Amino acid sequence: MPVTNETILQWLQRSAQVLHENNAYLTELDSAIGDADHGSNMDRGFNAVITKIADMQEADIGTLLKTVGTTLVSTVGGASGPLYGTAFLRAGMATTGKKALETADIVAMFEAAVEGVKARGKAQAGEKTMLDALIPAIEAGKQAQLEQVDIPELLKRMAASAASGMQSTIGLTATKGRASYLGERSVGHQDPGATSSWLIVQALADTVAS
């Protein structure tokens, strides 16, 4: 069963809810190695997204995701605004006109998103950023695609890889983003952006599973 535009809407709503519930947690992570705003940034952005997509039941997935992207760019600010904004914009461009996504579409959508984050943020794997959750996720997705598993299983594996990628940030020294100012002191703390990335991927896996 493909992922429909209705599933995507549910995913976005679930993401908004999960990010809202984790507002304080994300901010706490950002307090340790950043500036204590990642939770409120994500919550503000996805709250705006929910309002924006409220009447978009008929829209195709590309339009939906592009709307999410521009909304995040216009409401989040900080580092995460342009990064998540670009991610969703690119995801939308990769799914233009589609009302349903097959396995290959899903992988392509995530790949486009991650490439967008890399381009916008000029970062790569191992720099203690959201990419450390997103890159393992997309790699797991590709591997699952090769293994021809079904979509729920593919997303489950992506989410699991995002989770372990997120955990791996604890041991990393930050070289990009605000945490890089802390140098060695950034080690021992989990990256907030990697955490919100995992939450969003997990939300899709959970939406599709249920």
Added chain:
Amino acid sequence: MPVTNETILQWLQRSAQVLHENNAYLTELDSAIGDADHGSNMDRGFNAVITKIADMQEADIGTLLKTVGTTLVSTVGGASGPLYGTAFLRAGMATTGKKALETADIVAMFEAAVEGVKARGKAQAGEKTMLDALIPAIEAGKQAQLEQVDIPELLKRMAASAASGMQSTIGLTATKGRASYLGERSVGHQDPGATSSWLIVQALADTVAS
């Protein structure tokens, strides 16, 4: 045995020492109902006094006390500077030219000092100020003079009355000085100026007794 200029010098030195030792205590009292500076004010002033009178072994008591008065005026500031300054100036005027004080001189000296404080501060008994230690002290002094006790005993009684006067300030509502701004909230706290006044009178009693 009369009180000599040497005794007065010893008294001033002892006062400086006692005020220095009670710096933190006086400031703590002033924190509760004032601005947390009475201890350092008195310590600074009497420290300057000690330097000033270091070479005044030959001076008469009047000259000594007037020097104390002008030094306090010039170094203490706040409310206590002009008040203690005036007190010592007036005490010095009441003892001009004397190298020894008999009972009557001592009573007159304190009376002049207390009148000076009243005139300078426009306050009276019961307003929760240093006068609530000084007025009972001078009254006890006059009574002791009537009873013709010796000088050590007279000063002992003055100090005891200053002490109970000081304690009586705990129950009073301040109507003068900084504590008056607290209104009813000033009740329950001992007045810092009454406390330093007691310390100074007690220092004389102790000097003469030893």
Added chain:
Amino acid sequence: MKKLINKPEDVVRDTLLGMAGAYPDLLNVDVEQQIIVRKDAPVKNKVGLVSGGGSGHEPMHGGYVGYGMLDAACPGAIFTSPVPDQMLAATRAVNGGAGVLHIIKNYTGDVMNFEMAAELGAGEGIEVVSVVTNDDVAVQDSLYTAGRRGVGVTVLLEKIVGGLAETGAPLKQVAELAHKVNSQGRSMGMALTSSTVPAAGKPTFELGEDEMEIGIGIHGEPGRRREKLANAAEITEILTNPVVDDLGLKAGDEVLALVNGMGGTPLIELYIVFNELQRILKGKSISISRSLVGNYITSLEMAGCSITLVRLDEQLTKYWDAPVQTPALRWGR
């Protein structure tokens, strides 16, 4: 105690040395005599304006010395009135032949020390007139007490009266304007935290996470009452209403509004309070025609604010607008 200081006993001296270096074109700082004097003092035939008080209220008063405001300031020890020697030295330094006005905040210590200085100045043939500010409505005015404290109005008075003095107006007229400004202004303040006197080494009072002090002065002392913490809108009401009532402000009145920080409160919060103040006054049809928002009369690192309103007329507005050039207030030149 966490402060950017060396030794507590060096705080005033180090501050004066710092000010001397920061404003070499505006100020002559005499570290020995502990006075801050306008660079071009004494200005011939101009009334000299002298103020002073304990340190710990920066930028008051040293930051208000300069063209169009004070001619000299005497900073005492922290929260301690300066001594008559300082005031006398300042009075001498600014006497340009037209007499000297002492601007005194109503505290027993300040009043008595200035009194002694004025006597000494008069003894030297300098004409000295004193004006005492007492604008704090948190304290009830009474003949039988020390009366109201002088707080925020002092700053505004120094500016307005400084403007008049710069025109060469005689001492009598300058003093009259000072009395007028004082009579047209009222203030009230509150604290979110205590401050710490360096020599004391610990906070003057303790306040719970959900408490605030209402009706504080500027010496780090507790206020008239302790209340449960409120939001900016409620706090601004608590401070503004007694000021408006006591001053008898009516619809149509124009005011100069000062939203003042106590030292540890950032500007962003003061703008929020100012916004609440303009909302409240708008509701009463009182218009804020001039305003000042910032840390102008402080209490070391205390967090909190005070609100001062001065009823304006043409004269007061004119001298408020007149050019001023001091470390802390500057416009028109």
Added chain:
Amino acid sequence: MKKLINKPEDVVRDTLLGMAGAYPDLLNVDVEQQIIVRKDAPVKNKVGLVSGGGSGHEPMHGGYVGYGMLDAACPGAIFTSPVPDQMLAATRAVNGGAGVLHIIKNYTGDVMNFEMAAELGAGEGIEVVSVVTNDDVAVQDSLYTAGRRGVGVTVLLEKIVGGLAETGAPLKQVAELAHKVNSQGRSMGMALTSSTVPAAGKPTFELGEDEMEIGIGIHGEPGRRREKLANAAEITEILTNPVVDDLGLKAGDEVLALVNGMGGTPLIELYIVFNELQRILKGKSISISRSLVGNYITSLEMAGCSITLVRLDEQLTKYWDAPVQTPALRWGR
């Protein structure tokens, strides 16, 4: 959390409303679009200067909008870079036909959001050039990291470059001067306490009574290292020496010195730090020919300070001295 605010989510809006009321003659505040624009913008044939960043650094940047400095500021949420929409709206509002300079502090978020805004502005045919400040010597500069933070130099740059822009100089020249000021300036900061982001509700970090953070930025974040509390003289050494070394200051050099408070530190302490700074520089025969002491680029209510030095030459001095009329910096008019 003890703050003079209403709801955390209303802090920026309430602040903008307050600023609008406090400076009706200087600023147009667009609360909807969250931008603060110079009253007379766009100024014809003048390069428009736009800056912006998270709120919580007041008076930066909104307090620097006005004659001789910025044409517009875009305040984001607390410690959060504003969004491209704000920057674009500001860019449009100040474009007087001579192009617009974006002054960006080097933070990943600020850089990316301004980048997007510049692309959008260019798409509308507005010539936009960007300059990124990166003066914080606490952070090592490297091609492989996010690089140094932009801190105190930003304020001084806005003033100096604003002075040149006011003369009608072309965008290329204005941008060149901006790069020059940035290259001639360095900063370093420290904290005695943490600040509290309103939405977070508790201090960003905990610090013991005898500890301080060295090498902080302006977003309430912990610094490069934690050290035992020291006195003003020692702290000033710790901050000044890396600045002097990195800038390669030599005997005979003249500097503009900024001793900046982080928001919760009272002015009296900043004067003490300034005194230590002048002592240290005197020892190296470096002369402070211009200076600024106060809260100019803050981090909410954080206690602490930063030191910024800019090597002066005739050109920089001239535009530093040029008239300026903004809420937070004013002289010469």
